Amino acid sequence: MNAYPLQMLDDWNDLKLVLAVAREGALTRAATSLQIDHSTVYRRLKAVEQRLGTRLFERSPGGDYCPTPAGAQVAAAAERIEAETQTLDRAVSGRDQRLSGRLKVTSSETLAYRMLTPEIARFRAANPGIQVELAVDNRVLSLSRREADIALRPIRPRENELWGRKIADVAWAIYAAKSLAPTDPADPFGGHPVIGWGEEVNNIGAADWVNRSASSERIVFRSSSLVNQFVAVRAGMGAALLPCYLGDGEPDLQRIGYPLSDLRGEMWIVTHSDLRTTARVRAFFDLVGEGLLAKRAMFEGLTDTITDK
Amino acid sequence: MNAYPLQMLDDWNDLKLVLAVAREGALTRAATSLQIDHSTVYRRLKAVEQRLGTRLFERSPGGDYCPTPAGAQVAAAAERIEAETQTLDRAVSGRDQRLSGRLKVTSSETLAYRMLTPEIARFRAANPGIQVELAVDNRVLSLSRREADIALRPIRPRENELWGRKIADVAWAIYAAKSLAPTDPADPFGGHPVIGWGEEVNNIGAADWVNRSASSERIVFRSSSLVNQFVAVRAGMGAALLPCYLGDGEPDLQRIGYPLSDLRGEMWIVTHSDLRTTARVRAFFDLVGEGLLAKRAMFEGLTDTITDK
DNA sequence: AAGCGGGCTTGCATGCCTGCAATGAATGCC
DNA sequence: GGCATTCATTGCAGGCATGCAAGCCCGCTT
Known part of the structure; x- marks a missing residue:
């Protein structure tokens, strides 16, 4: 005589699954986005649909998964949940006071090529417990979606949920x-x-x-x-x-x-404002930020003899 | 060089876990509420805290788990997610056109004792694919939280997310x-x-x-x-x-x-408005509702000879 | 003070889920 | 028209999380 709700969706990961399939439109792509195997997606989706008694996707031959109204509804809810978890993820990471764990940094190609790598080496030497992952990508990765913890960008950040400091002008x-x-x-x-x-x-x-x-x-x-x-x-x-x-x-x-x-551009080091209290983010800001700041003359084109004339 | 977000909370079920522990305040009770073993809760919570790098609960000796600020934040988010899944659950069940699956009915003690059981027997005979679960509980179970699909109540429903019909006056x-x-x-x-x-x-x-x-x-x-x-x-x-x-x-x-x-009271048969299109709910309404309606004289006290005077 | 009970913690065996690999099907391209 | 590619589907074996059960610690009671 229990009063527990009868939940068909007692596994919240199923929502994530449906969302991925809805986004990608195919099992295989959904699987890679979730970093699991195709077959797992296939089986779990089948199980979910059976449990719910409703078809969530229309299968076209050639592997095109088009959400039914029910599927779209599930995906929409999952999307809201995803936003919730992302916010939460940043919030709780903001409390992380360990100088260990992963730290994902993104920067443009050229900056990584010329300026950043030695700074990261210094950072690594000072903080051996932190695994740094440098994502060189000319796309602007989303800090809100936590595609990276820290970005080095040649533009002043506009979104006010971001937080950072200016390194230098760029000549x-x-x-x-x-x-x-x-x-x-x-x-x-x-x-x-x-x-x-x-x-x-x-x-x-x-x-x-x-x-x-x-x-x-x-x-x-x-x-x-x-x-x-x-x-x-x-x-x-x-x-x-x-x-x-x-x-x-x-x-x-x-x-x-x-x-x-x-x-003249501006070089900025930026993070999400929720993460600025995270110990390893702060450490990176301090060490690498200072390191780059020391090379300010280099950014501003003041080292070459031509400008000295 | 992937651009996938670095999610610490990649397992959404962890949120459910934290919510249960926060609600119950103890591992054992949380485990029973989740219908899993204590030890599983213990290990998974430990793993989550380790992954997040933050303690989510303060352990008092004697087994009192008190949420830290971080834990409270996680629990709050999980609560919002839970509401989302409950809504979703009803919505997708509303599309269920199978005359099979489970159906949870709640009613007062007396109604079940005298009137309901034969009706349910009739319903079962007509719909052998549906497993009926009768929760006799004098508490008013929440249809919104899906503690039951259908309620038989001696009062007119007030919430307008509920939907039902009046069976009879009760003398x-x-x-x-x-x-x-x-x-x-x-x-x-x-x-x-x-x-x-x-x-x-x-x-x-x-x-x-x-x-x-x-x-x-x-x-x-x-x-x-x-x-x-x-x-x-x-x-x-x-x-x-x-x-x-x-x-x-x-x-x-x-x-x-x-x-x-x-x-004089009123006897109502009630469901959540999201579920009124569900096939098995509708079938129950039709068959049992009609059956009880046929016994209206019994509810209204018109069968006894005294009133005939 | 000692027994008791509730709850947390940990070792161990089982079973389910997962990943892998092979198969099949359909589309696009040369 | 055949080949290559992409995707869905299914058999199979391994690993990991889970449940079970025993141990332990603490507070409470008598």
């Missing part, structure tokens, strides 16, 4: 290999062939500038990766617009002209 | 054993000793009436169970106020006086 300049003799001092690119961004790249200040300043036929090599552009410059392929912290550190390169005053 | 009268000779025709209890409710019973119309109408010393036997009172009447212990559907069916009893016009 940009044109670079070419020293072995390449300038042919036209009046041209911003020194008369060299130009290395630029992919045609499809928009809304990035540097890419827009290059597209405006060099005619399409001058651009002999395009890459959406700044590191690739950098390598191309070093190989003497032409001139490219690079952040000074990337170009100045390379002895074989030289600047063509001064840093471009209208391209 | 009450004083009954005594036929073997007991009435001593005082002017007294509502015929001069007999009185059988009444426990002193602590309030807010039940019948109980209040008896307490008002009979002095405390006249009441020779008290029980919070109407069925017990009924048995006592049958044993010749005295007179009691009983619903007519309970008293009239018993050949050894006789009414003392007419049904009390100021105690």
Whole structure:
């Protein structure tokens, strides 16, 4: 004579499962997103539908799982629950005072390539208990969804649930290999062939500038990766617009002209405000933040002799 | 280089676990409420706290688990999630068009004793695929929390998330054993000793009436169970106020006086509005509802010869 | 003070769930 | 038209969480 509710959904993980299938539209993709096997998804979904007595997805041949009204309803609820757990996850992590555990950092390619790795090495030496995971990704990973704990970004964060500090201004300049003799001092690119961004790249200040300043036929090599552009410059392929912290550190390169005053960006180190009290996040902010701050001159293009004139 | 969020709470059932422990305040009780073993709760909670890096409960000796701020936060979120799943559970059950599965019905003691069981037998015969579970409980089980699918209640439902139909008015009268000779025709209890409710019973119309109408010393036997009172009447212990559907069916009893016009109640069959489209709920409403409706005269006290005068 | 009882903690064997791998089916592409 | 790819489905073996049972600690009672 118990009064316990008769729950069909007594396993809350089933909701997660349904959500994943609804999002991905296929068992296999849902499985990879959940980091479990296809067959498990298949069997558990079957069990859930049987228990509920309702079909949650319409199976099209070719493996297309389209949610039924019931399935959509379940997925919607699961989505709300997911948001709840994400908030909770950050909140409880904010109480974590251990200097151990995982720490996921994301940054742009170039920053990782030139500036960040030595700082992380220092951090690791000081905090051997913390496993650092560096996600180099030119996409902006979501700190709210906890795709990373800390981001190093070339833009000032707008969302006010984020929290961070400015590292430095970022100066940009044109670079070419020293072995390449300038042919036209009046041209911003020194008369060299130009290395630029992919045609499809928009809304990035540097890419827009290059597209405006060099005619399409001058651009002999395009890459959406700044590191690739950098390598191309070093190989003497032409001139490219690079952040000074990337170009100045390379002895074989030289600047063509001064840093471009209208391209100054800002480098920020950012976390979610819920995580700023987490011990390992704070430690990273302190150590790496200070380390990068010490290299401020590098970011701002003040180390090169040209600017000293 | 995955961009998957780093979730500490990747197992949503952990939230359920924490909620249960927070609610019960002890591992053992939490375990029974979850219908799993103590040791499992112990180990899983330990694992969760370790993964989160935060203590969720303060252990007092003597086994008192008091939530820390973090634990309270988790429990609060879990509570919201629970509400979400309960809503969802009803919603998806509302789509269940099978005439199979479980069906939990709750009713008062007396109704089950006298009227309901034969109806359920009829229902079972008509729907052999449905397992009926009858929770006889004088507490009002929550249909919203899905402690039952269907309730038979002696009061008109107030909450507008509930849905139901009125079966009949319920008449009450004083009954005594036929073997007991009435001593005082002017007294509502015929001069007999009185059988009444426990002193602590309030807010039940019948109980209040008896307490008002009979002095405390006249009441020779008290029980919070109407069925017990009924048995006592049958044993010749005295007179009691009983619903007519309970008293009239018993050949050894006789009414003392007419049904009390100021105690007419209403018998309702009720479900959650989300469940009214569920096939097995609808079937129960149709079959049992009709069956009880056919016995309306019994509820309204119209079968006894006294009222025919 | 000693016995008792409730609740937490831990070792051990079982069983279920999971991952793996093979099979089958369907679509798109060359 | 055949091949390659993607996805669903099912048999099978291993591992991990679970339940069971015993041990332990603490507070309460007599």
